[in-house]
Each structure stands twice: as structure tokens, then as C-alpha cells.
Amino acid sequence: MGNTCCFLCGCVDQASVGVVERWGRFERLAPPGFHFFNCLAGQCLAGVLSTRIHSLDVRIETKTKDNVFVQLVCSIQYRIVKENADDAFYELANPREQIQAYVFDVVRAIVPRMALDELFEQKGEVAIAVLEELEKVMGAYGYCIEHILMVDIIPDDTVRRAMNEINAAQRLQLASVYKGEAEKVLQVKRAEAEAEAKYLGGVGVARQRQAITDGLRENILEFSHKVSGTSAKEVMDLIMITQYFDTIKDLGNSSKNTTVFIPHGPGHVRDIGDQIRNGLMEASSAQIDQ
Numbered sequence: 001m002g003n004t005c006c007f008l009c010g011c012v013d014q015a016s017v018g019v020v021e022r023w024g025r026f027e028r029l030a031p032p033g034f035h036f037f038n039c040l041a042g043q044c045l046a047g048v049l050s051t052r053i054h055s056l057d058v059r060i061e062t063k064t065k066d067n068v069f070v071q072l073v074c075s076i077q078y079r080i081v082k083e084n085a086d087d088a089f090y091e092l093a094n095p096r097e098q099i100q101a102y103v104f105d106v107v108r109a110i111v112p113r114m115a116l117d118e119l120f121e122q123k124g125e126v127a128i129a130v131l132e133e134l135e136k137v138m139g140a141y142g143y144c145i146e147h148i149l150m151v152d153i154i155p156d157d158t159v160r161r162a163m164n165e166i167n168a169a170q171r172l173q174l175a176s177v178y179k180g181e182a183e184k185v186l187q188v189k190r191a192e193a194e195a196e197a198k199y200l201g202g203v204g205v206a207r208q209r210q211a212i213t214d215g216l217r218e219n220i221l222e223f224s225h226k227v228s229g230t231s232a233k234e235v236m237d238l239i240m241i242t243q244y245f246d247t248i249k250d251l252g253n254s255s256k257n258t259t260v261f262i263p264h265g266p267g268h269v270r271d272i273g274d275q276i277r278n279g280l281m282e283a284s285s286a287q288i289d290q
Contacts, residue, residue, distance in 0.1 A: 009036050010045035017085045021046040026086055053079045058103045066115045068159050073152040084142030091141045106130045123150040
């Protein structure tokens, strides 16, 4: 609120409205521009009001329903209505304090009925309630409330730390669940792979033994046909003895310093031959059963 009077003229800036008085009584509103006043008739420019939008930040401390003290930062944007500028000039001495008082009253009446979580979720409803109350009250004094924004909600420091710890614990719990599921899937896949490897290993051993059996059978049959008067048992014994001595030779030529105890003697060779023949007979009977 300012005063730009002179002896015979006055100037009202753009986005402003002047209040003209005659002998100390309101006469009219002066629009922006240059104006002449009849000082002899008691006219004067009593003051100039800005019609721009003003912003007022109000910080309110109150308590929620669950007994948590919070601070709310409310931003009120208001302006003077040109047509009612005389009411704004004469009725209120300090409009900012008047607006702040009504904001305090409305917020402290609504917030204690809400829990802290509800306040964060419904802060827009608090702003609407404050807007409705201010429009009803301040409209009678020539002010228009444009917008009300709940800029920030600040709980107590201990409450904020507790909320962060709760959120962190929930996220750690969720991470543990996902980690456990991942380990479960990994163990299942490892078990499936191990079972598949054992199965394939068994198939490979069976095929290896079958190949050895087929090779021995072919050698016996071929030797029996080429050398007349020899039986299959004699050929088998000869093959076993040959393989026995080849094994001993390979062990002796090995570069590794390893001691291996092998039973040696004709009787042991005969036992080995009997075991191989029994294996051949079992393999043949298995093929017949299939």
C-alpha cells in the first residue's frame, strides 16, 4: 500500500488501483494512469493497491490423530478484486495476518482428525477446506483466493527416521523372499543337472561295457576260425593273460610315482578270466531278454 500524491495530480501504476478521497471520505477508485485532483475541493489520492497475485507461505505446527507432531507449509496465492478495492483498503489493516490466522484455524481443526498416513494421502482435501474457508471470509473484504498449495508436510525427526526404518525393513524382507526363491530354483536346477549327468554317465558306462563285450566276442570268434583246434575258453584265457601283462607294462612305464599292489600269479589270472566270462554271459543273457 503506497501513496503517490502531489499537489494537483497523481499517478497510478499499471496493475494497480488508486483510492480517491474527498475531505477524508472515500469518493471513487482511480484506474491506472495519470489523474488530476481538485485540491481546493478536498480531493486527494489516499493510496494505491496492487492487483497483482501475492503469495503467502504459512508454516503450521499441529498434531495428527495418531499423536504425531507435524509441520505443514501452506502456500496461499491471493489478489485484490479491482471492483472491491475500497473494502480491501479500508476494512483490513494487515490482510496477511488475517489470512494466516484463518489458515491456522482450519488446518488445526482438520489435521487432528487424520492419521499421519492419511494426511500424506489427503493433503489435497486439507487444501480444499482451507480454500473454501478463506474464500468465504476474505471475499467480504475484497480479496480473491486464487490457489492454495500444501507445499510440504514435515513430521518430527524421530518419526521420519522410524518411517524410513520401517520401509527399509519391508524392502529387506521382500529382498530376502526373492533371494530365497532364487536359491531354491538354483538348487532344483542343480539337482536336475546332477541327476541328468548321472543318468548319462550310466548310459555311457553301459555302452562302454557293451562295446568291450562285443569286441571280445569278435576277437574270440575270429581267433577260433583262424586257428583250428582252439576252443573259445582257451582263446579267452589267452586274451586275458595278454591284457594282464599289458596292464602291468603300462603301470611300469607310468611316469607317476605311484605304488600299486596287484595280486600276481596264474590263479589270480584265472580268477580274472572267470569274472570276465561271467560278465559276458550276463551281458548276453540281458540282450536275449530284451
